[in-house]
Amino acid sequence: MKPLRTVTGRVAVLDRPDVDTDQIIPKQFLKRIERTGYGKFLFQDWRFDEDGNEHPGFELNRPEFRNASILLAGRNFGCGSSREHAAWALQDYGFDAVVAPSFGDIFRTNAGKIGMLAITLPEDEVGRLMESIDLDTGSEMTVDLERRVIVAPDGREVPFAFDEATRERILNGLDDIALTLEHEDAIAAYEATHSIA
Amino acid sequence: MARTLFEKVWDPHVVLEEDGLALLYVDLHLVHEVTSAQAFEGLRLAGRRVRRPELTVATMDHNVPTLPGPVTDPMAKAQLDALRANTEQFGIRLHGTGSGHEGIVHVIGPELGLTQPGKTIVCGDSHTSTHGALGALAFGIGTSEVEHVLATQTLYQQRPRTMLLEFAGERPPGLTAKDLILGAIGQVGVDAGVGYVVEYGGEAIRALSMEERMTVCNMTIEWGARAGMIAPDETTFAYLEGREHAPQGADWERAVERWRSLGSDAGATYDAHVVVDVADLVPQVTWGTNPGMVVPVTGSVPNPASYDDPNDRAAAERALAYMDLRPGQAIQEIRIDKVFIGSCTNSRIEDLRAAAAIVEGRTVDPKVTALVVPGSAQVRRQAEDEGLDRIFVDAGFEWRLAGCSMCLGMNPDTLEPGERCASTSNRNFEGRQGRGGRTHLVSPQMAAAAALHGRFVDVRALDHEPVTV
Numbered sequence: 062m063k064p065l066r067t068v069t070g071r072v073a074v075l076d077r078p079d080v081d082t083d084q085i086i087p088k089q090f091l092k093r094i095e096r097t098g099y100g101k102f103l104f105q106d107w108r109f110d111e112d113g114n115e116h117p118g119f120e121l122n123r124p125e126f127r128n129a130s131i132l133l134a135g136r137n138f139g140c141g142s143s144r145e146h147a148a149w150a151l152q153d154y155g156f157d158a159v160v161a162p163s164f165g166d167i168f169r170t171n172a173g174k175i176g177m178l179a180i181t182l183p184e185d186e187v188g189r190l191m192e193s194i195d196l197d198t199g200s201e202m203t204v205d206l207e208r209r210v211i212v213a214p215d216g217r218e219v220p221f222a223f224d225e226a227t228r229e230r231i232l233n234g235l236d237d238i239a240l241t242l243e244h245e246d247a248i249a250a251y252e253a254t255h256s257i258a
Numbered sequence: 259m260a261r262t263l264f265e266k267v268w269d270p271h272v273v274l275e276e277d278g279l280a281l282l283y284v285d286l287h288l289v290h291e292v293t294s295a296q297a298f299e300g301l302r303l304a305g306r307r308v309r310r311p312e313l314t315v316a317t318m319d320h321n322v323p324t325l326p327g328p329v330t331d332p333m334a335k336a337q338l339d340a341l342r343a344n345t346e347q348f349g350i351r352l353h354g355t356g357s358g359h360e361g362i363v364h365v366i367g368p369e370l371g372l373t374q375p376g377k378t379i380v381c382g383d384s385h386t387s388t389h390g391a392l393g394a395l396a397f398g399i400g401t402s403e404v405e406h407v408l409a410t411q412t413l414y415q416q417r418p419r420t421m422l423l424e425f426a427g428e429r430p431p432g433l434t435a436k437d438l439i440l441g442a443i444g445q446v447g448v449d450a451g452v453g454y455v456v457e458y459g460g461e462a463i464r465a466l467s468m469e470e471r472m473t474v475c476n477m478t479i480e481w482g483a484r485a486g487m488i489a490p491d492e493t494t495f496a497y498l499e500g501r502e503h504a505p506q507g508a509d510w511e512r513a514v515e516r517w518r519s520l521g522s523d524a525g526a527t528y529d530a531h532v533v534v535d536v537a538d539l540v541p542q543v544t545w546g547t548n549p550g551m552v553v554p555v556t557g558s559v560p561n562p563a564s565y566d567d568p569n570d571r572a573a574a575e576r577a578l579a580y581m582d583l584r585p586g587q588a589i590q591e592i593r594i595d596k597v598f599i600g601s602c603t604n605s606r607i608e609d610l611r612a613a614a615a616i617v618e619g620r621t622v623d624p625k626v627t628a629l630v631v632p633g634s635a636q637v638r639r640q641a642e643d644e645g646l647d648r649i650f651v652d653a654g655f656e657w658r659l660a661g662c663s664m665c666l667g668m669n670p671d672t673l674e675p676g677e678r679c680a681s682t683s684n685r686n687f688e689g690r691q692g693r694g695g696r697t698h699l700v701s702p703q704m705a706a707a708a709a710l711h712g713r714f715v716d717v718r719a720l721d722h723e724p725v726t727v
Contacts, residue, residue, distance in 0.1 A: 076569070077569070077572070077573065077576075078569045078570065078573055079448055079449065079548050079573065081548070081685075081687045083685070083687040083688070083689065083690050084687065084688060084689075087689055087693070088666050088667055088668045088690075089667075089668070091292050091293075091320075091668060092292070092321060092331070092333035092334055092336075092337055092668065093333065094295035094296065094299075094336060094337055094340050095296070096296045096299075096401075106688065106689050106693055111675075111693070135569060136449060136569075137448060137449035137452065137482065140448065140449065140482060140548075141384065141479075141480075141685060141687060142383075142384050142685075143293065143382055143383055143384040143386075143398040143399060143400055144292075144293065144400070145293070145296075145400035145401040145402060146401075148400070163449060163452050164452075165452070165482065166452060166453065166482070166483075166484045167384060167397075167398050167399065167400060167479075167484065170399070170400060170403065171400035171401075171402065171403075174400065174402035174403065175402065224278070224279075224416065225277050225278065226276075226277040226278070226279050226414065229277075236304075237402075237406060237414070238304070238306070238405065238406050238409045238410060241281065241406065241409075241410045241412060241414070242409070242410060244273070244274060244281065245410075247273050247274050247281075248273055248281075248283075248309075248410060248411065248412060251273045251283055252283075252411075255270075255283065257285045257286075257313060257377075
């Protein structure tokens with residue numbers, strides 16, 4: 062995992078509630094056995110028609126949202142299936158941070174594991190950020206994991222909470238399995254006293 | 259101090275705590291072909307082994323065809339081949355296609371007696387919540403966590419908040435477990451459980467069979483909670499006794515004694531408590547594109563204008579457009595093209611018996627294609643021993659091999675664009691069963707009745723005395 066301290070970039074807005082992981086990455090792409098290359102399939106059925114032409118009405122196809130690295134989303138983003146492919150696809154497409162009022166629990170964990178920031182803010186705060194985006198020209202924003210603040214397009218700073226262990230891991234790009242294996246003695250001691258049928 | 263079922267399972271599995279996270283030991287890791295290949299590859303790249311292969315069990319379910327014959331999709335085949343090779347390399351038990359024990363991972367776990375009260379169980383699949391029906395703490399994980407569990411047999415977890423969802427009152431006749439959970443989700447909303455582990459309680463839960471409890475816990479993730487649990491009791495023990503991996507003899511007696519103490523103590527407190535009244539519930543049918551968009555079969559499609567929240571209104575409008583339905587349309591007017599009876603929600607022997615009882619001696623509507631897909635090879639054999647396959651086939655259903663099938667369209671069983679399906683599965687998301695497909699979630703009884711009539715009907719109003727031939 063690459064270390065990530067700050068994301069500064071263009072913002073895309075997907076103001077819909079309950080966006081499920083089946084939409085983020087449809088099932089046919091789950092048959093791949095690779096971890097990379099999912100970005101071109103992101104939101105496949107919403108982005109493209111059956112002939113592969115872009116749906117002009119879909120948010121991410123708006124010119125001002127192109128090449129965005131921060132996504133502002135509606136509540137319960139990433140609900141549904143546990144497929145980590147959803148997080149892989151968003152990251153591979155270019156998103157380093159998703160900000161929403163709430164996330165599906167498994168999606169939020171998956172994002173943290175791959176170093177993509179899933180940031181929860183109160184619904185009205187996400188709404189204010191969405192309103193601060195210039196829908197004609199597009200806007201830029203900064204997500205600063207080190208200071209745990211979002212710098213809105215108008216310069217306003219919005220603090221956010223982030224679980225400390227995941228933050229440390231992402232800031233330093235650490236391999237969490239290696240970290241856990243530092244506790245191998247404790248795991249072995251647990252196993253010595255707990256037999257499992 | 260009085261403790262909850264969740265606390266009694268969680269606490270003894272904590273290896274250590276740091277930075278507000280618990281390192282939780284995993285007793286059973288279930289693996290399938292779709293979410294594991296990249297995890298095994300990660301182990302290989304890092305030169306790591308599987309720490310406890312004997313606590314890891316694999317099966318093939320998501321993309322196996324349910325008609326006999328070879329896997330013709332080269333990508334599906336590559337994934338299935340990868341699972342076989344990975345389980346061989348790392349010494350993991352595989353219940354592969356043709357083994358006689360294959361099936362949907364959440365059907366075979368309980369069926370083989372691997373799922374037991376008090377265990378911590380994970381799987382790279384969100385419907386792992388199913389196993390909580392036996393009093394286990396069971397939840398879905400992503401592929402990075404799958405790799406972490408393979409390598410360490412543990413997971414770092416934030417301690418979740420606890421919620422009691424109490425089904426109050428007695429279950430009315432003709433109301434299924436699927437209706438209980440769909441009705442509850444309709445009331446609480448699809449994100450009400452985010453951040454919680456839920457315990458289901460109340461008289462209506464206690465009165466459910468083991469398989470009905472699995473249906474309820476299966477759909478826990480559909481309202482945002484990662485795990486749902488039901489306290490183990492005599493129903494649980496009677497279900498488990500004698501199963502292949504259940505404890506035997508004196509071990510069994512000791513295990514039951516331990517399991518009896520797992521139920522929440524009187525006076526135990528939860529972070530949240532929700533009550534759903536059972537007495538007023540009637541069979542449920544979803545009309546939209548998430549499981550919370552659900553109404554009674556006696557009702558009609560809601561009008562988006564009736565929603566206060568502008569986001570909810572817009573979502574309802576999008577759902578109606580996708581589902582090609584009009585506000586106010588009676589549910590019982592909606593005609594269907596396909597019926598799917600199967601999935602980790604509703605593919606167990608009791609589900610098939612209940613559907614067969616509706617179907618027996620009757621005929622599927624000639625415009626409808628109807629599938630019955632048993633959840634496992636073992637369920638299929640048992641159904642055939644009981645003659646259920648004949649009842650379905652004689653009525654015009656297709657009788658398939660075990661697998662996830664049309665629940666998620668990763669195998670040849672899919673909906674065509676615009677097709678409408680009465681489905682016993684768990685998700686009615688856009689495109690879930692095939693691009694452009696329209697899914698209505700219902701119970702097996704309601705799906706069977708819909709197959710006969712070509713539209714949704716109130717199964718309670720049917721004369722479904724078994725026809726004697």
